[in-house]
Amino acid sequence: MDMKNQDSRHFRVDLQHVGGFQFRSQASEDGRDHGAPYLSDEADPVGAAGAPATPALLGSAIGHCLSASLLETLRHARIPIDDLRTEVTAVVKRNADGKPRIDHVEVVVRPTLQAPSSRVGRCEETFQKQCTITSSVRQGVDVQVRVEWDYRDPTSARSDEATHIPA
Numbered sequence: 799m800d801m802k803n804q805d806s807r808h809f810r811v812d813l814q815h816v817g818g819f820q821f822r823s824q825a826s827e828d829g830r831d832h833g834a835p836y837l838s839d840e841a842d843p844v845g846a847a848g849a850p851a852t853p854a855l856l857g858s859a860i861g862h863c864l865s866a867s868l869l870e871t872l873r874h875a876r877i878p879i880d881d882l883r884t885e886v887t888a889v890v891k892r893n894a895d896g897k898p899r900i901d902h903v904e905v906v907v908r909p910t911l912q913a914p915s916s917r918v919g920r921c922e923e924t925f926q927k928q929c930t931i932t933s934s935v936r937q938g939v940d941v942q943v944r945v946e947w948d949y950r951d952p953t954s955a956r957s958d959e960a961t962h963i964p965a
Contacts, residue, residue, distance in 0.1 A: 799930045813838075819845035853888035853900055860903055860941060861886035863931035868907055868945070871925040875917045880950055881910040902940040910948040918947060 801807060808828070813821040819840040825832040837849035845851070850858070861884040872879050884907045891901040911918070922945050926932060932941050 820848055853890055857886035857888040859931050861905060863929040864905055864907055867928040868925040871921045875921050877915045877917055878912045879909055880912055883908045900939050905943045907945045912950050914949050
């Protein structure tokens with residue numbers, strides 16, 4: 799995250815109850831809205847599961863930050879990227895007191911590059927350190943990250959085919 803030559807940045811979310819366990823949220827920074835309002839809800843049976851539940855929202859924040867960090871790292875290394883997809887699962891289990899808590903978060907990042915590059919190993923080693931959210935959340939929750947690299951096959955007759963190369 800770019801600090802924009804500031805000592806700190808303040809990201810605010812205002813929530814308004816809309817019914818049941820559903821809330822409408824509006825994100826902003828310095829009085830400027832960031833995107834459209836969005837809904838959240840509790841998973842059933844507490845809520846109606848009519849919008850993302852809070853563990854999914856945390857997973858989304860982690861996945862977005864890791865994806866953006868990898869994208870920035872690849873761009874900095876001048877490695878062209880064709881596609882980037884990320885799957886995040888927040889696993890909730892009961893703690894010793896019987897309360898549901900996020901036990902761990904599993905992340906699979908799937909970049910598709912135009913061609914193999916000797917620089918992807920270094921990118922994979924460094925991108926997680928650039929992720930503000932993951933680095934912060936890891937202080938209390940285990941975040942497991944795996945990268946599955948895919949490469950477009952330039953010799954293929956079909957341009958949409960990719961070759962999967964395990965990391």
